[in-house]
Amino acid sequence: MAKERDDTIASRISRVLADRIIRGEIAPDARLRQDHIAEEFGASHVPVREAFRRLEAQGLAISEPRRGVRVASFDLKEVREVAEMRAALESLALKHAAQHLTPAILDAAEEATREGDAAADVRAWEEANRRFHRLILAPCGMVRLLASIDDLHAASARFLFSAWQSGWEKRTDHDHRAILAALRQGRVDEAASILQKHVQWIGRAPVRTPSGVTREAFAIVG
Amino acid sequence: MAKERDDTIASRISRVLADRIIRGEIAPDARLRQDHIAEEFGASHVPVREAFRRLEAQGLAISEPRRGVRVASFDLKEVREVAEMRAALESLALKHAAQHLTPAILDAAEEATREGDAAADVRAWEEANRRFHRLILAPCGMVRLLASIDDLHAASARFLFSAWQSGWEKRTDHDHRAILAALRQGRVDEAASILQKHVQWIGRAPVRTPSGVTREAFAIVG
DNA sequence: GATTAAAAAATTATCTATAATTTTAAAAGG
């Protein structure tokens, strides 16, 4: 088994912290204390601080000089912002990816859609959904664009896990199928157009806060 | 004058290095040696390493574990990629900014256009051009989107300075004026459409390499 | 009892020092 990756301690810490923030294990506005994290990972704070800079760049943490780092908070406005950015960038990526899509890739994407439909919880659905998008977009081969889209997907997942802490109901993803159908027939613009609307669909879910109040939470569900 | 900003040594170093990379003072693929940089700034390598992580996130540097950091190289493909990303994101920003644009802002943008037309060298033109774009886009108030656009502008500037090391010729920016005219008349979609084509316009310039060979360089000139 | 002031504790930002790795230079062999 691959025990040691060729990566640094800092990148490992940033990956684990990013994951925790996305999954909501660390709450928005919670402080990220470098010494505590360093101790947990059996490292010094130097790599921890480097990890912080990366989380900052990904929009997952906010750093204030001399006052430390805290988990970035978010609101409906930012959910909308991420949705629109995803719509713009993913449709761009799809237009370039289209010509490189093979039947095998489209089949894999269809399989991912089926897995998403069958998913029993949010986490499984998110994984399958992200895989679908990655599959049809990656062939564009635009490194920078794909990196930006990945960061936006991380933000999306965070919104989603925050809104649907529990109670996921299965549903058939008609958009994904319509996108695949259009791509199979070479109707690229139509596929991009469906994708654009698809990722802008914002779902609502009731959320019980610790204080017992029930408020409404929003998230991108595409 | 403001002697000390409320920011950290790491952010100061990252800003200075970013500037140098953008201006082409440090060549693509050149190694960034942490101890040397630390010494130059009278600091230790801890803040230097933090600065590296930020440059990495901005796409200005590439880090390979245990092998150090080097200035990111780029090619025509990436110039195109950045142009397309800018087209997608800037038109999105403009659509949202439009409703918040005031006559004062549009006048300031027109002034920036005039300054760009009158610019004697690339650097002055780039500064004015970036100001124009910032002015008409910032009112969208979408923090994340604007941050992404800023990073893309940095990349654009780098391409530009690399291509036009010398020999800038003045030209009247008809696109900027057409965009302003459309915005003044409330024709937002038309303005966004012109902007979209505008930033995808890729200019060509002959460049003499150190070895004496003359090749063609490409850059976004919008 | 709430508010302000002072002291203590915790935390950040940075530097100096050390081990591990990579790059460069030199030497040996074909």
Next chain:
DNA sequence: CCTTTTAAAATTATAGATAATTTTTTAATC
């Protein structure tokens, strides 16, 4: 003379220590 091997220098990555700042706690005052 070119290739491979070995040794030296440079460089990265990390740890441990220290000064400065912020936060928390405790005490004092209104």
